[in-house]
Amino acid sequence: MKTASVSSVLNPVTIGNLQLKNRIVMAPMTRSRSDDAGVPPDYAADYYAQRAGAGLIITEATNISAQARGYPRTPGIWTEEQVAAWKRVTDAVHRREGKIFLQLWHTGRMSHPDMHNGGLPVAPSAIRPRGQIRVHDGMKDFVTPRELHAEEIPRIVEDYRHAAANAKLAGFDGVEIHSANNYLLEQFVRDSTNHRTDEYGGSIENRLRFPLAVTKAVIEVWGSERVGIRISPVTTSPGETPPDSDTTATFGAYVDALSELRLLYIHDIEGETQLSRETDRAVSFAALRSRFKGAYIANNQYTLSLAEETLAAGNADLFSIGRPFIANPDLVDRLRVGARLVEAPKQYWYGGDSTGYSDWPDMHRSAIEA
Numbered sequence: 001m002k003t004a005s006v007s008s009v010l011n012p013v014t015i016g017n018l019q020l021k022n023r024i025v026m027a028p029m030t031r032s033r034s035d036d037a038g039v040p041p042d043y044a045a046d047y048y049a050q051r052a053g054a055g056l057i058i059t060e061a062t063n064i065s066a067q068a069r070g071y072p073r074t075p076g077i078w079t080e081e082q083v084a085a086w087k088r089v090t091d092a093v094h095r096r097e098g099k100i101f102l103q104l105w106h107t108g109r110m111s112h113p114d115m116h117n118g119g120l121p122v123a124p125s126a127i128r129p130r131g132q133i134r135v136h137d138g139m140k141d142f143v144t145p146r147e148l149h150a151e152e153i154p155r156i157v158e159d160y161r162h163a164a165a166n167a168k169l170a171g172f173d174g175v176e177i178h179s180a181n182n183y184l185l186e187q188f189v190r191d192s193t194n195h196r197t198d199e200y201g202g203s204i205e206n207r208l209r210f211p212l213a214v215t216k217a218v219i220e221v222w223g224s225e226r227v228g229i230r231i232s233p234v235t236t237s238p239g240e241t242p243p244d245s246d247t248t249a250t251f252g253a254y255v256d257a258l259s260e261l262r263l264l265y266i267h268d269i270e271g272e273t274q275l276s277r278e279t280d281r282a283v284s285f286a287a288l289r290s291r292f293k294g295a296y297i298a299n300n301q302y303t304l305s306l307a308e309e310t311l312a313a314g315n316a317d318l319f320s321i322g323r324p325f326i327a328n329p330d331l332v333d334r335l336r337v338g339a340r341l342v343e344a345p346k347q348y349w350y351g352g353d354s355t356g357y358s359d360w361p362d363m364h365r366s367a368i369e370a
Contacts, residue, residue: 011023016226029326065078
């Protein structure tokens with residue numbers, strides 16, 4: 001691999017008013033280490049601080065409210081206890097001169113009554129996802145969600161606003177709105193999951209109404225220069241979610257609207273996460289990037305060489321990497337010198353304790369026992 005002296009990907013960069021060590025972003029990765037109250041553990045501070053060599057860290061997806069939860073042991077940002085725990089994380093990252101954004105999450109229909117004391121998860125329309133979801137006692141079939149009443153939607157916008165304000169109290173450098181992976185915001189965007197006939201459904205303008213209201217509320221807290229958003233135009237998982245009937249038109253309009261709001265960046269999953277960068281659906285990620293005035297974070301199976309090629313072509317500004325950060329806390333240093341990358345066994349990806357989470361060594365120490 002190339003070294004920092006010739007790799008612009010590993011050199012410092014400024015996007016907006018944010019000065020970053022390099023163009024590598026630690027992608028958000030659910031790790032399921034929080035307690036049942038959504039409070040991150042003390043060792044989460046070690047985990048994130050160890051990875052502060054990234055130009056920017058984006059936290060694991062973090063629930064904006066109790067209603068937002070879809071999976072066990074995922075963190076939240078709606079209570080004082082959660083804020084205090086995240087403050088320990090941001091302090092630790094900042095001590096290592098890192099930058100960290102919190103990702104704001106509502107899972108919508110990608111949830112289960114077991115996560116809501118028997119109540120149904122909510123969605124734009126009562127359309128059941130396919131497959132199963134992991135809950136406290138194992139895998140269970142998805143259920144048909146409850147369609148949100150129009151008067152409930154502004155209250156969820158306020159939940160996002162409250163979560164964004166709490167993220168500021170917790171000391172984050174900014175926030176990323178999770179509008180990808182077929183969770184609530186993207187459920188409103190796609191006509192495959194939004195069959196509403198009111199002002200939140202039907203036309204592209206109507207389907208974008210709620211996600212854009214959320215974005216504006218978060219901007220009112222942070223300012224547009226510290227807000228990013230994640231999208232996934234062609235991703236079908238979880239729930240085997242069908243794409244929009246006109247992906248290019250819908251997501252083109254979405255990106256245009258986000259650009260007008262002058263967001264810091266859009267973070268685009270280019271293809272199917274963990275599967276392939278290829279797609280048989282008619283969408284050009286380069287075209288989406290060209291429609292956005294701010295920075296563009298490219299994601300999905302990026303290597304240093306692919307990032308360099310993409311940067312040279314002008315098709316991205318930053319590059320987010322996920323799983324390699326699990327077992328390589330000093331990933332950027334390893335890329336800098338071409339060191340071997342360790343692969344984390346899947347048993348450590350989700351759940352458990354600090355083992356396989358915050359105890360991976362840097363490249364100057366021997367690897368932990370798998």
